[in-house]
Amino acid sequence: MIVCIAEKPxxxxxxxRIIGATSSHDGYMEGNGFQVTxxxxxxxxxKEPHDYTPMWKxxxxxxxxxxxxxxxxKLIDDQGIKKQFSIIERLMQQAERIxxxxxxxxxxxxxxxxxxxxxxxxxxVSRLWISSMTDExxxxxxxxxxxxxxxxxxxxAGLSRAIGDWLLGMNATRLxxxxxxxxxxxxxxxxxxxxxxxxxxxxxxxxxxxxxEPYWVLATVYRDTTFTATKGKFTxxxxxxxxxxxxxxxxxxxxxxxxxxGKEQPPQLYDLTSLQVDCNRKFGFSAEMTLxxxxxxxxxxxxxxxxxxTQYLSxxxxxxxxxxxxxxxxxxxFGKAVYAEYIKPIGGKPLxxxxxxxxxxxxxxxxxxxxxxxxxxxxxDAEQKVFDLVARRFIGVFLDDCKFSxxxxxxxxxxxxxxxxxxxxxxxxxRVVREKTIESTDNDNAESAxxxxxEERTLPTFVKGESGDHIPTLTEKMTTPPPYYxxxxxxxxxxxxxxxxxxxxxxAAMKENGIGRPSSRASIIETxxxxxxxxxxxxxxxxxxxxxxxxxxxxxxLLKSCELxxxxxxxxxxxxxxxxxxxxFINELKQQVTAIVHDVMVDPTNRRITVMPxxxxxxxxxxxx
Numbered sequence: 001m002i003v004c005i006a007e008k009p010x011x012x013x014x015x016x017r018i019i020g021a022t023s024s025h026d027g028y029m030e031g032n033g034f035q036v037t038x039x040x041x042x043x044x045x046x047k048e049p050h051d052y053t054p055m056w057k058x059x060x061x062x063x064x065x066x067x068x069x070x071x072x073x074k075l076i077d078d079q080g081i082k083k084q085f086s087i088i089e090r091l092m093q094q095a096e097r098i099x100x101x102x103x104x105x106x107x108x109x110x111x112x113x114x115x116x117x118x119x120x121x122x123x124x125v126s127r128l129w130i131s132s133m134t135d136e137x138x139x140x141x142x143x144x145x146x147x148x149x150x151x152x153x154x155x156x157a158g159l160s161r162a163i164g165d166w167l168l169g170m171n172a173t174r175l176x177x178x179x180x181x182x183x184x185x186x187x188x189x190x191x192x193x194x195x196x197x198x199x200x201x202x203x204x205x206x207x208x209x210x211x212x213e214p215y216w217v218l219a220t221v222y223r224d225t226t227f228t229a230t231k232g233k234f235t236x237x238x239x240x241x242x243x244x245x246x247x248x249x250x251x252x253x254x255x256x257x258x259x260x261x262g263k264e265q266p267p268q269l270y271d272l273t274s275l276q277v278d279c280n281r282k283f284g285f286s287a288e289m290t291l292x293x294x295x296x297x298x299x300x301x302x303x304x305x306x307x308x309x310t311q312y313l314s315x316x317x318x319x320x321x322x323x324x325x326x327x328x329x330x331x332x333x334f335g336k337a338v339y340a341e342y343i344k345p346i347g348g349k350p351l352x353x354x355x356x357x358x359x360x361x362x363x364x365x366x367x368x369x370x371x372x373x374x375x376x377x378x379x380x381d382a383e384q385k386v387f388d389l390v391a392r393r394f395i396g397v398f399l400d401d402c403k404f405s406x407x408x409x410x411x412x413x414x415x416x417x418x419x420x421x422x423x424x425x426x427x428x429x430x431r432v433v434r435e436k437t438i439e440s441t442d443n444d445n446a447e448s449a450x451x452x453x454x455e456e457r458t459l460p461t462f463v464k465g466e467s468g469d470h471i472p473t474l475t476e477k478m479t480t481p482p483p484y485y486x487x488x489x490x491x492x493x494x495x496x497x498x499x500x501x502x503x504x505x506x507x508a509a510m511k512e513n514g515i516g517r518p519s520s521r522a523s524i525i526e527t528x529x530x531x532x533x534x535x536x537x538x539x540x541x542x543x544x545x546x547x548x549x550x551x552x553x554x555x556x557x558l559l560k561s562c563e564l565x566x567x568x569x570x571x572x573x574x575x576x577x578x579x580x581x582x583x584x585f586i587n588e589l590k591q592q593v594t595a596i597v598h599d600v601m602v603d604p605t606n607r608r609i610t611v612m613p614x615x616x617x618x619x620x621x622x623x624x625x
Contacts, residue, residue: 267393339392
């Protein structure tokens with residue numbers, strides 16, 4: 001009997017239907033020579049400190065660092081998990097072959113490998129590796145099963161990540177709690193969590209310490225058009241007033257009119273981070289909410305595998321794109337074929353193919369997030385918004401570039417130069433799919449600002465040498481601090497190890513050194529909320545006093561530096577691609593953890609963190625009154 005193991009009951013049910021395992025049993029399906037069973041995500045976890053030695057049960061500085069000679073796994077202590085595992089164990093012990101049908105990614109590999117290890121599976125193992133849950137993809141996947149050995153580097157990267165997080169998290173959390181938390185406030189430290197918190201705290205300090213300074217901007221209105229002085233800002237009012245007096249009452253003369261045409265390429269396809277960023281900006285969705293929504297769309301077969309960090313498709317996807325577009329052509333929301341008008345002009349013709357979209361060399365395990373072509377049914381409002389973004393982004397890459405003209409007009413008044421720039425869309429091209437996207441009913445200022453930035457400004461026709469009256473203005477303004485992080489900007493900062501990068505190509509190059517994986521960043525942000533290290537103020541992410549104190553307390557750069565954490569992430573990626581040794585990564589972390597423990601232990605200062613009363617204690621006191 002061949003035993004197939006999926007990550008969720010719903011996925012197992014789909015697989016069982018396709019391969020003919022139609023007879024239901026407790027914890028599995030059977031038929032056609034197959035038994036299909038499932039996990040509920042993680043059934044196993046790394047052992048806790050006290051599982052290695054009773055000495056590590058009590059939190060004590062003398063027991064640090066805790067470095068097991070060999071890491072082990074155990075079942076999660078849950079009755080439902082124990083029951084399902086006993087069924088899996090029995091099936092695997094009797095299996096002639098196992099097919100690992102876990103999610104096709106690092107975490108999915110780790111989940112199923114640990115279960116097989118715990119169950120003592122001895123038979124050969126194959127791997128189902130698919131990027132969508134459509135019936136066609138499942139059938140194709142079973143016809144092209146891989147050898148599990150092909151995915152050993154993926155497993156080693158996942159295992160190294162888990163061990164690295166254990167080593168740093170377990171040791172640093174106990175170390176800081178005992179040394180600085182007065183043993184009453186748990187100070188949670190994490191390999192990705194702490195550098196992410198440091199980003200928010202450091203930005204907040206910049207804002208708090210920012211001292212606004214006045215500056216003056218000289219402008220003038222000529223033919224209902226505002227021109228701004230090219231000299232820039234005046235740092236003193238006197239200087240600005242002097243310039244104002246110079247131009248007051250004198251004619252404005254147009255000195256140059258320059259018109260340039262340009263092209264704007266369609267945005268690249270979505271990876272998980274860029275989708276989370278757009279959903280946060282447009283709809284206010286949290287990173288975790290977007291991940292859950294796109295995961296649900298994947299499991300319902302409407303979009304491809306979501307936990308990806310590439311914005312490219314492999315070349316073998318190109319022949320399947322007309323079929324996908326046909327599915328979108330037939331898609332209706334509220335009785336209207338929402339995408340038909342955009343697809344009709346490109347239907348029946350060879351689709352555009354560019355390296356910005358199709359590049360096999362930029363795809364490792366999975367390609368960018370795209371629709372599958374399966375027509376969506378009964379989507380919730382939020383699911384529809386996410387699907388709509390993915391669908392329009394996919395259609396857009398096959399449309400023409402947007403053509404525009406930029407007009408720059410220079411003018412002069414008594415030796416002082418002024419400038420205005422206008423942009424006019426000549427042919428919208430791919431922009432037609434962006435114009436009517438489903439909008440949120442509660443968009444905030446960030447979305448309004450984004451729209452404002454995008455709006456085109458067409459200038460009147462100016463002729464070089466023309467001259468006339470104008471109305472000058474001198475406006476006092478104040479310098480502004482950097483903005484607070486919101487989830488969109490924080491995700492981008494995590495992606496580029498804290499560096500502000502707008503350029504798409506450069507940002508893509510820096511992804512290798514980002515902190516956290518695309519699939520884990522949402523849960524890291526949620527962990528900071530749960531620990532009460534940060535809170536939301538509308539869309540802003542604000543560090544709490546505890547979060548600020550914790551970062552102030554940490555002197556070891558290794559624990560809070562985005563760049564250093566980014567280097568670790570790069571090494572984990574290199575393990576996955578067989579460029580770096582997993583054991584070396586673990587050994588380095590052991591040395592680093594040992595050094596951190598030593599440095600903190602010998603700290604002679606009396607640093608302490610303010611003990612914050614637990615919210616539960618507050619509630620209890622209120623209820624007693």
